[in-house]
């Protein structure tokens with residue numbers, strides 16, 4: 454192998470690492486070169502300092518508060534959306550009754566409703582979980598509904614010719630066929646739930662990473678806000694890859710063939 | 715000879731919203747004897763799949779009656795097995811899991827007896843070593859063999875096949891025809907085989923029902939005079955070419971008479 458080929462291979466392998474380091478380097482150099490004040494854009498070194506400036510226990514408690522809402526919202530969205538999709542795909546009438554309501558909810562800017570939700574539901578995690586749910590549930594419903602309609606008509610004929618019940622048809626044929634679509638909906642939702650939890654904390658919270666972003670920026674402590682941002686991105690990516698792992702472990706057949714190797 | 719399948723004056727039309735209804739089958743009558751291998755041959759759109767749906771009890775005819783083993787068909791029945799154009803296997807089960815699927819789907823448990831039966835059927839279709847494989851590792855022809863084994867699991871008297879080999883490449887298709895003849899000689903079932911291939915129909919059948927399209931009617935019935943077991947040599951029989959030309963001629967003539 455020639456040297457240039459080796460370089461190519463290395464770049465491919467560590468692509469993300471190389472480009473991220475480059476961005477951090479440019480950022481650090483740029484901030485000091487152009488004398489940008491740290492309350493506008495702190496250099497990465499300041500951000501690292503801010504991360505260690507707050508006790509680990511504090512970071513943990515803020516992260517835990519946000520993650521609790523993220524996971525509860527994700528769980529609620531999954532548990533509501535899939536049965537809803539089953540109901541929608543069960544008949545044209547059910548679909549024409551349910552779909553308009555869902556679209557109306559989807560069309561409502563959740564950020565605008567959030568203060569109302571807080572007023573109605575009061576303090577506690579409930580209102581934030583609801584906001585998270587409202588932001589994340591729609592893609593799961595849509596993709597699951599699409600997936601449930603994808604079972605080949607021959608298999609539905611086979612099911613009918615075996616005199617199987619509607620539930621068995623759903624469980625043995627329609628739901629498994631919908632699995633790849635349900636998971637792509639879950640992947641989209643897994644990133645939306647983090648947004649949802651932060652929106653909830655912006656409106657009302659005493660703890661959490663979204664709350665900390667608001668609090669620290671109001672004190673011109675942008676570096677701490679950047680640390681929160683980094684953590685939120687990290688949680689998003691983690692949840693996203695967890696969904697992928699669950700799919701690969703529980704439903705390996707549902708992945709495209711070349712992806713399973 | 716007792717009658718396995720009887721169609722008597724069957725008419726089927728489909729209502730379409732805001733449009734004129736489509737008449738798929740018109741006054742269709744024919745009989746099929748027990749353990750007979752009969753092909754229904756016709757161009758696409760002539761109502762062959764509709765005929766199969768009626769026979770399997772998935773659809774009720776607009777007029778006329780259909781009987782299986784001298785009982786009027788009023789719904790799906792266990793003594794009819796179906797093989798579709800595409801294998802439509804379930805990718806989340808292995809090969810043997812697909813063969814035993816009908817039992818589980820009916821809410822029954824897979825006993826060791828059923829397992830043995832599934833293995834036996836896999837051996838019959840030449841897939842004994844593949845029973846634990848994932849179905850997407852199999853070729854199209856092998857997948858269709860699995861779906862034949864699946865259709866035989868409940869030991870139906872009648873096997874309905876809707877253009878089962880038409881999605882396969884030409885070589886596999888010929889191979890599967892001979893495979894089907896071998897399977898049929900081992901498990902003598904009544905077979906209703908739907909196809910739009912003239913040589914396929916001639917090679918496999920005791921009798922061919924030729925249909926005309928729009929609406930589907932029986933144009934003629936043809937007995938296949940070739941001796942069984944059939945082989946490569948059957949294809950070289952001069953009567954094979956003769957009958958093939960005859961059928962092609964009448965289908966073309968009918969097509970010319972159709973209003974376009």
Ligand SMILES: Nc1ncnc2c1ncn2[C@@H]1O[C@H](COP(=O)(O)OP(=O)(O)O)[C@@H](O)[C@H]1O
Pocket residue numbers: 728729730736737738757758759760761762763764765
């Ligand atoms: N469920 C249905 N609704 C309306 N029209 C149908 C339906 N099923 C079949 N048809 C029509 O009936 C005719 C025969 O169809 P089909 O039985 O599938 O033909 P073939 O299997 O011979 O190709 C076609 O014109 C088709 O459009």
Ligand SMILES: [Mg+2]
Pocket residue numbers: 762763876
């Ligand atoms: Mg058809």
